[in-house]
Amino acid sequence: MLKTLVFGASLKPNRYSNLAINRLVRHNEKVVAFGLKAGEVAGVSIDTELLDYEDVDTVTLYMNPMRQKEYYNYIVSLGPRRVIFNPGTENPEFYRILRENNIQPEIACTLVLLSTDQY
Template sequence: MSQIETVVVLGASNKPDRYANKAQKLLRAHGHTVLPVHPLLSEIEGLPVLPSLAAIQQPVDTVTMYIGPERSAALADELVALKPKRVIFNPGSESELLEQRLRAAGIPFEEACTLVLLNTGQF
């Protein structure tokens, strides 16, 4: 599974202690194209940050979720419209509502940790 992917980090962070930030760094270290998404940030470590999923204008392989279900519910339409090849719900981001919407749209998803997947060669 070592092909290069375009990966959206939803809930990107410029704080080095946050898992979203660690994932962004590790994804880049593995050669993936990273698209950080956060409504209030404009740049993280040299990468431009997109304000929303709707701002993405290219095909996406994976969306890795770093926002909780209380915030992600409002993004269900944008997430489905993006048509990623898969969605990873990192611990704490699991959402029954989003899982139902993704299932109905035929978009695969998994509850996993992006950092663990990358570090164990399962990404």
């Protein structure tokens, strides 16, 4: 089953990445998560190591552009179909790298896409 990687996941309930994990799970999406602090949100473990996830369809970013740079190669290596740049994560340099690797950058909000059945 294809899955979504929530990249920049937070244990804090008021963070958008946390809300996204909860909503993705409620929408029966398969979810994996990477963050700086290990823990669990809605039954999803937040990994603190860069794992070689398989079958990643979507990476939804919750990390500011300055912090993204060190993860470019990793995210590209997962071979997702698309990377969603949530508000505050917009990064034209990364868009270009993704397009060069046949990965679709999508400037959107995961929460809005889910609530409008466009995910």
